[in-house]
Amino acid sequence: MIIRYLPRYFLRGTRRNERGFATLGGSFSVPKVAPVATCVAALLFAGLGDAAAAVRANASVQQSEMAVGQSNTYTITIRNAANTPQLERPGVPGLAFGRSASTRNATRIVNGVASRETSFSWSFQAERTGRFTIPGREIQVDGQPLRINEVVVEVEEMPAAMRERFSLRWNVPEGPFYVGQAIPATLQLYVRAGMNAGLGSHPDGSSDQFIRTDFPNEPRQRQERVDGRAFTVVEWDTVITPIRSGEGDLPVSLVLVYETGEVQREFFGPRAVQEQIRLTTPAYGWSVRDLPRAGRPESFSGAVGDFKIETSYSHDEVEVGEPITFSLQVRGEGNFERIQAPDFREAEGWRTYPPRAQMKEEGRPDRGVKTFDYILTPTSETVREAPAIAFSWFDPEEGAWQEAEIPPRAIKVHPQSRSSGGGRLAENETRDASAERDGPSLRPIATSPGRRQALLLPWRRPAFWVVNGGLGCLAAVFMIGIIRNRRAAQNPYLRVRSDAAREAKGLALQAVEAARRNDPLAFYSQARQSLRHFLAALDPPSHNPESLTWDDLETILRTHSFDEDSLARMRELFGRKDAVEFAGWRPGEKELEKDREIFEALLNQIVSRKR
Amino acid sequence: MNISRLIFVLLLAPALSLQGEERNAEQLFFDANMLVAGGAYDEAVPLYEAGLSQRPSANLHYNLGNAYYGLGNFGRARLHWEKTLAMNPRHSSAATNRQVLLRELDLPEPSLSFGTRIAHVFSFNQWIWIGVLAFWWVLFSVLARRWKKSGWLTLSIGIGAAGLLAAAVSLVLLSPARQDAIVLDEGASLRVAPAPGSPVAAPLRPVMRVRVTGSYGDFSRVRMVDGQEGYLQKDQVEKIW
Numbered sequence: 069m070i071i072r073y074l075p076r077y078f079l080r081g082t083r084r085n086e087r088g089f090a091t092l093g094g095s096f097s098v099p100k101v102a103p104v105a106t107c108v109a110a111l112l113f114a115g116l117g118d119a120a121a122a123v124r125a126n127a128s129v130q131q132s133e134m135a136v137g138q139s140n141t142y143t144i145t146i147r148n149a150a151n152t153p154q155l156e157r158p159g160v161p162g163l164a165f166g167r168s169a170s171t172r173n174a175t176r177i178v179n180g181v182a183s184r185e186t187s188f189s190w191s192f193q194a195e196r197t198g199r200f201t202i203p204g205r206e207i208q209v210d211g212q213p214l215r216i217n218e219v220v221v222e223v224e225e226m227p228a229a230m231r232e233r234f235s236l237r238w239n240v241p242e243g244p245f246y247v248g249q250a251i252p253a254t255l256q257l258y259v260r261a262g263m264n265a266g267l268g269s270h271p272d273g274s275s276d277q278f279i280r281t282d283f284p285n286e287p288r289q290r291q292e293r294v295d296g297r298a299f300t301v302v303e304w305d306t307v308i309t310p311i312r313s314g315e316g317d318l319p320v321s322l323v324l325v326y327e328t329g330e331v332q333r334e335f336f337g338p339r340a341v342q343e344q345i346r347l348t349t350p351a352y353g354w355s356v357r358d359l360p361r362a363g364r365p366e367s368f369s370g371a372v373g374d375f376k377i378e379t380s381y382s383h384d385e386v387e388v389g390e391p392i393t394f395s396l397q398v399r400g401e402g403n404f405e406r407i408q409a410p411d412f413r414e415a416e417g418w419r420t421y422p423p424r425a426q427m428k429e430e431g432r433p434d435r436g437v438k439t440f441d442y443i444l445t446p447t448s449e450t451v452r453e454a455p456a457i458a459f460s461w462f463d464p465e466e467g468a469w470q471e472a473e474i475p476p477r478a479i480k481v482h483p484q485s486r487s488s489g490g491g492r493l494a495e496n497e498t499r500d501a502s503a504e505r506d507g508p509s510l511r512p513i514a515t516s517p518g519r520r521q522a523l524l525l526p527w528r529r530p531a532f533w534v535v536n537g538g539l540g541c542l543a544a545v546f547m548i549g550i551i552r553n554r555r556a557a558q559n560p561y562l563r564v565r566s567d568a569a570r571e572a573k574g575l576a577l578q579a580v581e582a583a584r585r586n587d588p589l590a591f592y593s594q595a596r597q598s599l600r601h602f603l604a605a606l607d608p609p610s611h612n613p614e615s616l617t618w619d620d621l622e623t624i625l626r627t628h629s630f631d632e633d634s635l636a637r638m639r640e641l642f643g644r645k646d647a648v649e650f651a652g653w654r655p656g657e658k659e660l661e662k663d664r665e666i667f668e669a670l671l672n673q674i675v676s677r678k679r
Numbered sequence: 680m681n682i683s684r685l686i687f688v689l690l691l692a693p694a695l696s697l698q699g700e701e702r703n704a705e706q707l708f709f710d711a712n713m714l715v716a717g718g719a720y721d722e723a724v725p726l727y728e729a730g731l732s733q734r735p736s737a738n739l740h741y742n743l744g745n746a747y748y749g750l751g752n753f754g755r756a757r758l759h760w761e762k763t764l765a766m767n768p769r770h771s772s773a774a775t776n777r778q779v780l781l782r783e784l785d786l787p788e789p790s791l792s793f794g795t796r797i798a799h800v801f802s803f804n805q806w807i808w809i810g811v812l813a814f815w816w817v818l819f820s821v822l823a824r825r826w827k828k829s830g831w832l833t834l835s836i837g838i839g840a841a842g843l844l845a846a847a848v849s850l851v852l853l854s855p856a857r858q859d860a861i862v863l864d865e866g867a868s869l870r871v872a873p874a875p876g877s878p879v880a881a882p883l884r885p886v887m888r889v890r891v892t893g894s895y896g897d898f899s900r901v902r903m904v905d906g907q908e909g910y911l912q913k914d915q916v917e918k919i920w
Binding site: 247248279309311370405406407408409419424425509510511512513514515516517518519520521522523524525526527532535536539542543546547549550553 | 704705708712715716730734735736737738739741742745746748751762765766767771772775776779784785804807808811815818819822823825826868871872877878879880881882919920
């Protein structure tokens with residue numbers, strides 16, 4: 069449209085010039101300007117109209133240059149799409165994009181042509197310096213592939229003035245660190261005193277080399293002077309645990325919202341301008357080592373830290389089957405969460421239970437006392453001492469393995485007295501004596517196997533399908549019956565036809581039965597009636613079967629294109645009833661048999677016509 | 680004549696074989712019970728297990744749990760009691776023994792919401808059957824009502840629909856527990872990653888009930904009662920269902 073229109077205009081214009089009607093340098097009169105304006109307007113409108121038809125996409129950023137931590141916006145605009153596509157959040161290492169996009173829809177009508185524009189915007193902050201490319205992508209819009217362009221963002225260092233105002237850093241003890249070690253750490257946010265700032269997000273960050281306990285929801289706050297300048301310090305305590313060796317760090321970032329100091333005048337009055345900045349901990353390159361294999365004690369059960377061991381026994385004298393409690397207390401600083409109960413070295417003559425573990429923290433998750441309560445029950449009076457146990461750990465401060473040996477403890481075991489019960493009942497006694505006395509006792513075994521039952525979903529058994537298949541068939545039959553009944557109720561033709569057919573079938577069966585018992589009168593009589601009903605069913609509701617004369621029947625037969633032979637046989641069969649009844653004619657057995665066959669053949673013929 | 684005899688024998692053979700199998704399983708059950716009464720738990724366990732493979736039942740699982748308890752294998756004891764309760768939530772002996780075991784080991788007893796407690800009136804499979812039969816009940820009542828309108832049929836549809844709703848709600852409430860498993864191994868540890876050398880996220884005790892949320896090679900991803908998630912070697916845990 070545009071391509072055709074342009075040359076025509078310019079050609080026309082050129083001709084005018086050639087003929088001297090108008091010159092480029094001359095003054096334009098209104099009649100001469102009007103076509104130009106009309107044409108330009110038409111061009112514009114036609115161009116926009118054409119643009120409305122094409123689906124286009126464009127990606128852009130609010131600022132192509134930004135500083136670390138600064139907020140920016142990445143926008144993808146799709147024009148003229150009939151259906152709005154779903155776009156995934158972009159992922160670029162070093163740029164932290166917001167979780168969800170804000171969407172904006174706009175519709176414009178230009179020159180009668182509507183165009184639609186949908187924008188998806190993600191806010192993002194840069195976590196480090198560098199040149200980042202938000203990659204382009206291909207999406208499907210209205211079933212067509214659509215290419216979205218890539219966008220480049222240059223990220224520079226945070227301005228010194230900004231760095232002096234805010235910083236986020238880790239405060240951890242000096243390394244080296246070991247795999248499994250519980251490292252007490254504090255995340256510190258420094259904000260220059262006097263700044264109006266608030267947290268825009270909870271600190272968050274992870275690494276495949278370290279795990280950490282959750283940051284508390286309510287951090288500590290204090291004031292500190294650094295180089296003579298006052299800062300408000302916000303602190304979150306956590307415990308970091310390296311899970312593999314090598315160099316690495318645990319970057320954590322948070323969003324800070326602060327007032328810039330500028331004031332914006334609005335309808336309701338002046339408003340302080342706020343901005344947000346993402347602060348990220350710098351890369352430390354913490355060195356993590358594997359626990360040394362050399363000298364690793366057999367009893368090592370995961371403890372890394374600095375510990376002291378204490379033990380105690382509840383009794384020194386017991387009877388066979390009477391439980392005693394052995395407590396192993398691990399006190400100090402370390403990875404208590406990962407400490408497992410050590411095993412007894414030799415426990416012959418003792419029945420042992422998995423110990424109960426209890427942790428009592430002392431202000432921090434890596435400091436406190438972990439107590440393992442073991443239940444030991446002597447099974448024989450020959451036992452003289454409680455079994456030995458050892459607890460070992462790795463001390464990261466010393467960089468060495470430590471082991472505490474708990475030697476066997478002398479215990480007097482007396483034979484079981486009558487009052488204490490015996491045998492296996494005693495073995496099954498609980499570690500908690502009070503719970504034992506108050507709670508129910510073990511129930512005996514069942515004496516009958518009960519009915520066959522398995523943890524198998526019902527539809528994996530044939531019985532399920534047999535039952536449902538049967539019920540389904542029954543429902544289908546029921547449904548067909550209902551449908552037929554409803555159809556018959558709505559359509560009298562069908563009802564008459566159905567009734568006539570049913571009656572005819574009954575009479576036909578009676579006729580055949582009469583022929584078998586050599587009763588000619590009954591046979592011919594029933595056969596005639598049956599044929600009447602069948603033929604009436606061919607043409608209901610105009611005919612009452614009982615009142616059909618041979619002439620009526622002949623008309624029906626001819627209407628349904630029965631041949632002359634069939635007509636003759638039927639006429640003969642009809643006449644024989646009268647011959648038997650009024651003329652005393654008696655057919656022979658063979659003749660009756662032959663007539664029965666003719667009757668059946670005629671019935672088949674009628675039924676086939678009926679279908 | 681010969682063919683009909685052959686068909687008769689062919690039809691009868693599975694029934695006879697099933698009957699023989701049942702008799703054999705019952706014999707195993709009673710033999711194992713005798714061994715338990717004599718304190719020979721280790722000999723009773725294989726007999727119960729053989730009985731389970733031939734003719735499983737809630738009582739067989741229950742007795743097997745008792746035998747494992749006698750052997751001090753508390754993880755398997757709880758596993759079989761839990762299986763008993765999954766088959767028959769009203770099996771009071773299995774519930775009591777589980778309670779005794781958990782108290783002994785100082786482990787928390789399973790806390791059920793009000794709805795789940797109500798749903799435990801029947802087992803998961805029973806609810807499925809109730810739901811299926813209620814569905815057919817509603818369908819036939821609706822069909823019958825279309826055939827002939829009656830107030831009784833309307834009431835019947837209402838009763839069926841209530842049964843169907845109750846079954847659906849109960850199945851929704853009970854289905855998460857179908858992923859539950861029991862920790863069997865004394866040395867089981869919840870690891871932070873599905874690798875044998877991965878650090879331990881939390882020590883586990885046998886008998887603990889965990890929920891299996893995924894499978895990664897030789898490891899199962901599990902969630903503990905307190906919500907902590909981690910990985911557990913598959914041979915250290917066994918699902919109830």
